[in-house]
Amino acid sequence: MKRILIYLLPLLLLAGCAKDFSEDINSIGDKMTELWTHGQGGSDDPIVFLQEVDYSAFVSLPTLYDRFSACSAPESLINDKTTRALGLSILHYPLNSLILAYNYYDSAVKTVYDNSPLHRALAARKDAAEALVGIFENTRIDKGAVLVAKDYEEITLVDELFLEYYLGSGLVKGLDKGSNKERMKAAVTKKRDERLADPELNGALTLIPLAYLSERLGLGVQFSTDIVNTMHQFIEDN
Amino acid sequence: MKTDNHNDWTDAFRESFPEEARPAAGGWEAVAGRMRRAAARRRAAVAAAVLALPVAGGVFFLTPRTDNREPEIAVKEAPVVVAEVPDIVTDVPELVTDIRELVADIPVRPKPARNTVPAEVTAPTEVTAPVITDRVADVQPSRNDTPATPGTIPVVPRETKEPVVTANVDWNDSAFEDYPDAVTGKASGGRRLTIGLGAGTMAGGAPAATTMTSMANSMPTKSSSNNFWNNTSGVVFQHNYVHDFPRSLGLFASYGLTDRISLESGLDFTRLHSKLDGIHTVMHFAGIPLRVNVNLFSAGPMEVYAGAGGKAEKCLKATIGGMEYNEPKIQWSGSALLGAQARITRSAYLYLQPEFSYYFTKTRLASYRTENRFGLTVNAGLRFSFAKN
Numbered sequence: 050m051k052r053i054l055i056y057l058l059p060l061l062l063l064a065g066c067a068k069d070f071s072e073d074i075n076s077i078g079d080k081m082t083e084l085w086t087h088g089q090g091g092s093d094d095p096i097v098f099l100q101e102v103d104y105s106a107f108v109s110l111p112t113l114y115d116r117f118s119a120c121s122a123p124e125s126l127i128n129d130k131t132t133r134a135l136g137l138s139i140l141h142y143p144l145n146s147l148i149l150a151y152n153y154y155d156s157a158v159k160t161v162y163d164n165s166p167l168h169r170a171l172a173a174r175k176d177a178a179e180a181l182v183g184i185f186e187n188t189r190i191d192k193g194a195v196l197v198a199k200d201y202e203e204i205t206l207v208d209e210l211f212l213e214y215y216l217g218s219g220l221v222k223g224l225d226k227g228s229n230k231e232r233m234k235a236a237v238t239k240k241r242d243e244r245l246a247d248p249e250l251n252g253a254l255t256l257i258p259l260a261y262l263s264e265r266l267g268l269g270v271q272f273s274t275d276i277v278n279t280m281h282q283f284i285e286d287n
Numbered sequence: 288m289k290t291d292n293h294n295d296w297t298d299a300f301r302e303s304f305p306e307e308a309r310p311a312a313g314g315w316e317a318v319a320g321r322m323r324r325a326a327a328r329r330r331a332a333v334a335a336a337v338l339a340l341p342v343a344g345g346v347f348f349l350t351p352r353t354d355n356r357e358p359e360i361a362v363k364e365a366p367v368v369v370a371e372v373p374d375i376v377t378d379v380p381e382l383v384t385d386i387r388e389l390v391a392d393i394p395v396r397p398k399p400a401r402n403t404v405p406a407e408v409t410a411p412t413e414v415t416a417p418v419i420t421d422r423v424a425d426v427q428p429s430r431n432d433t434p435a436t437p438g439t440i441p442v443v444p445r446e447t448k449e450p451v452v453t454a455n456v457d458w459n460d461s462a463f464e465d466y467p468d469a470v471t472g473k474a475s476g477g478r479r480l481t482i483g484l485g486a487g488t489m490a491g492g493a494p495a496a497t498t499m500t501s502m503a504n505s506m507p508t509k510s511s512s513n514n515f516w517n518n519t520s521g522v523v524f525q526h527n528y529v530h531d532f533p534r535s536l537g538l539f540a541s542y543g544l545t546d547r548i549s550l551e552s553g554l555d556f557t558r559l560h561s562k563l564d565g566i567h568t569v570m571h572f573a574g575i576p577l578r579v580n581v582n583l584f585s586a587g588p589m590e591v592y593a594g595a596g597g598k599a600e601k602c603l604k605a606t607i608g609g610m611e612y613n614e615p616k617i618q619w620s621g622s623a624l625l626g627a628q629a630r631i632t633r634s635a636y637l638y639l640q641p642e643f644s645y646y647f648t649k650t651r652l653a654s655y656r657t658e659n660r661f662g663l664t665v666n667a668g669l670r671f672s673f674a675k676n
Contacts, residue, residue, distance in 0.1 A: 108565045113608025116566070146526050150563050150607055153651040160610075207526070 077106050077119065085123050092129055095137035095201065096122050096167065107143060116144060117164040127170045132180040135171040137201045140188065142167065145211035152283075154214045154258075161211075162220055171221075178223030181216060186236045188212065192249055206255070213258035217265040225266040234268040241270060253279055483539040483553070485638070485668025488532045530655035531560040535666070539576070547582045557600065559654040566608040568652050572618065574600035580626075588630035595623045598644075605652055612652060619647045628670065636670040 081099060088097050099119050100107040110116045120143055127135065139145075144161055151157040162168045171177050184201070191203035198204040204212075216224060216233075224233055237259050244250040244259070256272060257280045263270040264280070272280075537555025544550055554575060561568040578596020585591075598621075602614035626640035642664045649657045656662070 111565065111609070113566060113610045116608065146564060147566075147607075149526060149528060150561070150566065150568055150653055151651055152649050152653050152657050156612075156651050160607075 077110065080106060081119060085126060089126060092131050093134050094130075095134050095141065096126065096130065098141060098143050100143035101141060113144075113160075113164075120144060121164075121166055124166060124170075127167060132171065132174045132176050133183070135167060135174070136177070136180045136184045138167055139171060139215065140184070140201050140204050140208050140212060141198060142208075142211070145208050148207060148211045148214065154210075155218055158211070158214050158218045158220070161215075162218075168215070168220075177221050178226070178229050181221060182224065182229050182232045182236070185212060185216060186232060189243075190250060190255070210255075210258055213262055217258070217262040219265065225268075230266065230268065233262070233266055234270060237263055237268055237270045241272065257283070481541045481543075481549070481670050481672045483537075483541070483551075483638070483668055483670040485537055485539065485555075485640070485666045487535045487537075487640075487642070487664050487666030526564055528563045529561065530653070530658055531562075533557050533559050533655055533664075535574075535664075537574075537576075541580065549580050549582075550577075551580055551594070551596070552577045559656065561652075561654055568605075568607045568654070570605040570614065570650065570652060570654060571603045572600040573603055574598050574618075576622075578622070578624075580624075589627060590630075590636075591625070591627050593623075593625050595621075597621045602650065605650075607652060614650050614652065616648055616650070618650065618656075620644050621647070622664075624666075626666075634672045636672070638666075638668060638670055640666040642666060 077099070080103060084097065084099060084102060088102065090097075098107075107116065107119060110119055122138075130138070142161070142165070144165075147161060148154055148157045151160075162172070171181075174180070187202050188204050188209055189202060190206050190209050191198060192206075198208055215221070223229055241256065241259050244255045253276060256276050259270070260272040260276050260280045262268065263272070535555050535557040537553055539551055539553030539555075541549045541551035552575065554573065557572040557574060559568075559570040559572070576596060576598040578594045580592050580594035583591045583593055597619065600618040600620070602618070605612045605614045622642050622644035624640050624642035626638055628636040628638035631637050644662060644664055646656050646660045649660075
């Protein structure tokens with residue numbers, strides 16, 4: 050009898066843990082359902098993600114599959130949003146931080162694009178380039194922002210970097226055409242000058258994505274030789 | 288990194304959590320305590336590993352050998368003990384028996400054509416005192432002969448020109464010197480093959496909590512705090528991002544090219560692990576190193592050597608957050624090392640090998656290596672030296 054209990058006890062404990070874990074998952078699932086159903090605003094409002102309402106629940110999800118699932122807004126919700134709302138939504142996309150996990154930033158962007166209906170739907174909109182240029186013109190790095198940005202203009206460094214690499218990835222068509230190109234050039238020049246003037250932002254980390262954007266879109270914005278060489282080395286390395 | 292804003296960003300980080308997700312009173316202090324304890328454990332483990340080899344070597348070197356076969360036989364080139372031994376042995380016949388038993392137990396190793404001249408002993412068939420020579424061979428055959436009278440040891444007659452058995456006692460110091468250097472694999476008797484089994488890890492401070500240095504020449508430097516990283520100009524990021532030290536396990540073989548130089552290659556496996564906001568990145572590499580080692584000097588059982596070479600590594604499997612990722616490129620690195628080893632048996636060596644390495648290529652996924660392309664690796668393990676005929 051004792052031996053049976055010795056063998057059974059760990060199994061019972063494991064079963065107890067598994068039950069708790071499944072309850073957690075179910076609890077997050079319930080939250081997601083609630084969020085997608087009732088937690089979103091109107092068509093012009095950006096999508097609200099789980100990370101913004103329950104950060105700890107989001108980071109408790111163990112795999113990227115889980116996290117992409119938690120970020121995957123229903124198709125009906127995406128279709129209901131305007132292009133600008135979708136563009137603003139990607140600023141707060143919880144997995145923008147994946148940009149940190151890759152040395153080859155295009156891989157990070159592609160991973161998100163392949164797994165996010167939001168990013169694919171946005172890139173497929175005909176007016177995506179125009180909407181994204183308008184958003185990009187107004188974003189600034191909030192040096193005090195932490196894990197979640199306060200609004201859609203003062204955003205975290207990670208969100209800004211992801212946006213810049215997303216725009217430079219070639220997934221969104223039309224950024225290098227007509228007035229969009231001129232506006233992008235002006236925005237990149239303005240951001241370059243702001244970052245160069247700010248001792249806390251004047252570094253390769255923040256300047257290389259702008260140089261990358263300039264090169265990929267053919268904007269012709271000038272950067273120092275060091276930045277350009279480092280960028281080219283980074284591209285060649287990958 | 289700015290240190291004067293430590294409290295600012297600590298507070299900012301804590302305040303970033305939603306109210307309901309914040310730990311209870313004392314929770315932050317508990318987290319800080321756990322981090323301090325983990326860091327202390329890591330430092331203690333590294334210190335223990337660094338100390339292990341010299342301690343082991345010192346113990347081996349300083350402790351007198353207790354093997355009772357060694358000192359009593361006192362194998363030397365000349366049989367000079369003949370005149371002195373009888374007084375002792377004839378008084379203690381039991382000792383002679385003991386010596387015979389010891390001699391019978393001596394393992395012998397054939398070693399032709401070296402000092403094979405038998406002892407110059409004018410030998411009667413039986414003597415009342417043992418004749419101890421440098422040739423165990425001289426006495427070994429008596430094992431299977433008719434048992435000798437206690438207190439006597441038969442000696443090979445002088446007229447025997449060829450050694451009956453060319454065996455040598457080689458556990459004394461002079462014979463030890465004939466054994467090969469496990470680094471160069473070279474012994475006076477011929478080249479040797481050395482097999483090594485080792486493990487290693489990158490050494491340094493705390494595991495890197497940093498990011499995006501891969502494309503930065505002037506930017507993010509490692510933060511001394513685990514969960515924060517910034518760039519040199521002080522922009523604070525607050526993602527929980529930690530790169531663990533790489534861990535390697537390998538099997539190596541070296542071949543002596545000259546008395547001091549050897550060529551080493553093998554196969555090793557390395558695991559890289561990082562964690563970003565709870566997302567685990569794991570990469571497994573198989574690597575083939577090729578390097579040249581040079582024996583610098585030896586002192587007793589201790590040997591010091593240096594080496595340089597390169598390594599090619601292929602990623603066998605990479606995952607990020609459970610999703611597989613393709614790392615197609617071969618990773619090339621160069622290294623220079625300084626090692627020390629201690630002989631622990633006749634053919635086994637314990638080694639400790641600090642190695643400076645530089646990674647020329649980068650993986651697409653960020654890792655400790657890509658954030659620290661120049662690093663110090665500490666390897667330790669065992670080497671076994673084998674004769675190559």
